[in-house]
Amino acid sequence: MSEDSTRNVRCLVAKVGLDGHDRGAHVITRAFRDAGFEVIYSGLHKAPDEIVQAAVQEDVDVLGISILSGAHNTLVPKIIEGLAEYDAAEDTLVIVGGIIPDEDRADLEAAGVDAIFGPGTPMADTISFIESNAPHRD
Template identity: 55%
Template sequence: MANGRKIRILVAKPGLDGHDRGARVVARAFRDAGFEVIYTGCHQTPEQIVSTALQEDVDLIGLSILSGAHRYSFPRIMELLRENNAADIAVVGGGIFPLEDIPMLKECGIKEIFEPGAKLGDIIEWVGKNISAHGDAAPLSS
């Protein structure tokens, strides 16, 4: 029996930092909230992340980064999504960011930034409010 769209989320770690405890905790919380989570491990390039997001047809990409390379990798991911006609996939970030970088990240299209101390419940609630399975909203056509 059809039970509607299932929300799919890619949790990814761009760049060279190998600390994925946070990403795993969030992935687990998404699982417990009933989402399907694709987790690809550490050391992903923006290109790998976007390619995975396209093949897996996710609604949301959650990027976890602690290395400080967000100023490169986040805008690059947004650019690649646009190039691939996939700007409908939402992107959020979590990790450690200098406060002054946050406006720049939002400007490039990152929907939300979750800093250290963000509560799992708040992240789940944000997803519930802001993300719908995109097959519902706009059927793919060209």
């Protein structure tokens, strides 16, 4: 294995807004830990600015936003804008998991989301995406 493939990837799994459905976030948190990632879980009902602060303070490589509330078009861009204010948007891989209608995907990607994973996505696909795309930090 190369040094890059064994480095410890830091992930923040975040629940934004009033979305109280956290089973998926717990499942993905466990899968990320099992894959060797260092994982921080935000807990429920976080405001976009709280997620930005946690991502910046914890110096995460990956921000995984779990959202099922339907407020993704409002809340996710606010998080990405907040990361940009701290010059952290370019070196943070932003992924979204949840129920995201096909018609909303392009706007989220244009806002800065690197990948969207819907229900039923194999864990291996998400983990492989992170391993291939997480920014390398010296």
